Amino acid sequence: MSASIKILLAEDEPALGQIVKESLETRDFEVILCTDGEMAWKQYLQHKPALLVLDVMMPKKDGFALARDIREQDKRTPILFLTAKSQTSDVVNGFHLGGNDYLKKPFSMEELIVRMHALLDRASQREDLETIRIGQYSFNYPKQRLTFKGDDQYLTHKETELLYHLAEQRNQVLDRSLILKKLWGDDDFFNARSMDVFITRLRKKLKQDPSVEILNVRGIGYKLIC
Amino acid sequence: MSASIKILLAEDEPALGQIVKESLETRDFEVILCTDGEMAWKQYLQHKPALLVLDVMMPKKDGFALARDIREQDKRTPILFLTAKSQTSDVVNGFHLGGNDYLKKPFSMEELIVRMHALLDRASQREDLETIRIGQYSFNYPKQRLTFKGDDQYLTHKETELLYHLAEQRNQVLDRSLILKKLWGDDDFFNARSMDVFITRLRKKLKQDPSVEILNVRGIGYKLIC
């Protein structure tokens, strides 16, 4: 049995929740059913599901509030809202972007499945898009991994962030002070020394491909060549 | 799976924008859709796309104004304008040069794709052109390297910039004061002395090929012979 995809379903109406859960399980999803927003939050933290299906109207914490909390720490996992007809669609529209979708009640199981698959596909596509080519390396930003011909290195968080910013401005000068403010919060002497160290470490990790270089532009910043 | 090419699409008509976006996405482009000029500007700064497709008529900032702003800091990224039939062609023609093109509405997706590829190909060719021949040397501007028969020298940032400007005006006189203002910010006594030093250093690095010379034109500037 292949590892099935984990779904978090939050629906306060017990009958509906149970039907959807069972129906999804016959289609090989693993479903965690929650009956209110707070429970959903706890279960989300514990299970990190691949997709969330959230009723908007729920006790303790509604679907939007929950989504906001989740988005604070997780910009990627897609969320599908279930809304009653009466819910004003402009609120929903605010969320109908960036890995979110919604479905009006009542809905058929077929509709739900189609939308779920659409979201899951998009999310898996994004995986590829999140992989950045740097010369012969491929750099997976969210996974903090740098791969060179199958040879995988793990980057720390700060290394990742720094490399990401360098890669965003590849072949252009990235301002030193800007990066210090963004990653260290302040451009002072000690943070600058710390950044020196990180540049050295990145250079070391990038030297498998000699066509990739981090050049210094004195007094201004760095330039990632690739 | 190669990282797909990032495109910024600015189109205020939502239906058209969405169709084009989706259509391009099926062709393996990554599309950032913006609905007005200001949003496009912000997204441009953040994503640095490989190509911009801009509707000329847009809220907040029209396509031409946006292009002007972008060209101030970025002379390379190609821009494709989408124009209504009514738009006067002389304005368009002003931009129909230097990495720009335009397409009249209504257009077919095929036309758009063809033009986009034409622009992207031209841009990638230019990448190669970043290696400049100077006599027997090859000078890679972004990599700050000067190669003579496999013998590689590293140039500092200022050396690189100076040589680049000399090479741009090869066999013509490059104005002393102009360079001082451009690279040193001001034409004063001390900066002029500093520039003398850099000219000396460049001459030293260029003397492997005796047919390459930096000649002085007394009181006016320098001329790179090659």
Add this chain to the structure above:
DNA sequence: AAGGTGTGTTAAGCAGTGTTAAGCCGTAGC
């Protein structure tokens, strides 16, 4: 609670870059 591992910071000395200084050289104008 103790020990281990990993991450980011601090420290110290060295290397590279661009600026300043000083004296010399070559050419134009007299």
Add this chain to the structure above:
DNA sequence: GCTACGGCTTAACACTGCTTAACACACCTT
């Protein structure tokens, strides 16, 4: 041929950046 000026060259200097190692702290495991 002399002078004045602009340009050339070398060396020394200040400052920025580079590198290595040691360190402190948080987190994990037992």
